[in-house]
Amino acid sequence: MSPTLLVMSIGILAPFLILVTMSLWTRDGFSFDTALTMANYERAWTEPIFGALLKRSFWISGIATVVTVALCYPMAYYVAFHVHRNKMMWIILMTLPFWTSYLLRVFAWKVILGYEGVINSGLMVVGLIEEPLEFLLYSREAVIITLAHAWAAFAILPLYVSLEKIDKSLLEAATDLGDGPVARFLRVTLPLSLPGIIAAAFLIFIPTTGDYITPALLGGPDGAMIGNFIQLQFGPVNNWPMGATLSIVLMLWVSAIALVFLFITRLAKDKIA
Template sequence: MLTGERRQGLALISPTLLYSLLMLAAPLIMVLTFSFWTQNYLELDTTLTLDNYREAWSKPIYSTLIFRSLKISLIVTLVTVVLAFPIAYYLSFHVKQRKALWLFLITVPFWTSYLLRVFLWKVILGYNGVLNTALKGLGIIEEPLTFLLYNANAVVLTLAHAWAPFAILPIFVALEKIDRSLLEAAEDLGDGPVRRFFRITLPLAMPGVVASTLIVLIPTVGDFITPKLVGGTDGLMIANMIQIQFGKANNAPLGAALALSSMLIVASISAVIFLLGKRFGGKVQ
């Protein structure tokens, strides 16, 4: 039997629950179903088969793409989180006044669309871009640098910039929650600043670090705009291939199998990161 309170709770969440079921679970089930079907030119063969998965897991092109995606995302995540930590730390420990203003400023990049920001990097890194022109004008280089744009580095740079606020905020919140007297206690018990950081600050900030890592890692693996615009050919990622399968290649079932495969891989990597973070962070309540 449902008690009155529980019934009320269910009634309150049910619109949202229905909406998310519709918008999240339904597409997922569709993709899952598709992945077991076969595309015959214009018709779909709805006999259940594992052929799509066989192709996805055996053809070298797909594994190359997924490995590259993972590599780029992991580098992006590492760069983003490592760069975000000092900013969050500074904000939390050294900004005494106008903290809100700082947080506000960090969100400024969001005021323009994601696409515009990617284009902006094209303008900065391009052959006749801001960086090359400036370096040439200063006489440091004679020919424009070509390794700046249309490769994996450009993807890393663009993504790391785009996701920085998402990484800063969870770490900032975790650092804010640390009781400052714990740091004093560690110092009182003989720790210098470095030891104290690794024994108290970092373990207690771990929930924030793990959250940042997952927030950056999961979406970047699936990103397809940035690699398409600044990645060139050797910067393409798995999501681009999925897009192609659903679009030009007209092979939605294979695209679905690729999407679910990469989802599975990302999910397992996330689980590992989560567990590692938990272990390092100890029994944080």
């Protein structure tokens, strides 16, 4: 394991340590003052704009996570329990649209939600609206819809694996004891598939919180997230220390939310058991 651990250490720990060190610097004109200070962290804690962007990012990412898991669970459930042949083919077909570029899929949603896009054109053709809906694009809703679609493949796979591992004899035993379909699902299937739900939620929530491509292309002023502000610090603003600080703060907040979520989930699981 030594070669693998060495590569992982260089590839993960080294950039993280560089980021932490850089977050303790400050910008001095067009260069950086390398004297270690906590000024950037104080600014990140006190200035309201950073807190507002973090709250908005967590809200958008949280809603996108819930929507994605809720939409992907029935598909994974159907393949796991109702498809008896060529299951791998079903998995491939469900994930096939996600083999294309992430950026292309974002641009596709920009066309679909646009002022003269598919949705507005279709609604006008059937006579439900007289003029295009302006709120579909450049809004939080557009960001949530696009994120939910773009990361769906990362939810389907862990959900399917978790559901596929459930012992079918447990469902038969629940039926023999008088449980109907709803009770059987709530008492057996849902609790046993909880690890897959947690894994899918983490795989979506963590990366979407720091996403900046989708908000930049579809979000507009109301849909901007913390990732866009971090990208500006490393780009046009040229304030790398502040960008590094915000990256560290975001990682700490995401880690704290994940730990709280795991704790609550464990309590709920023990209560169900």
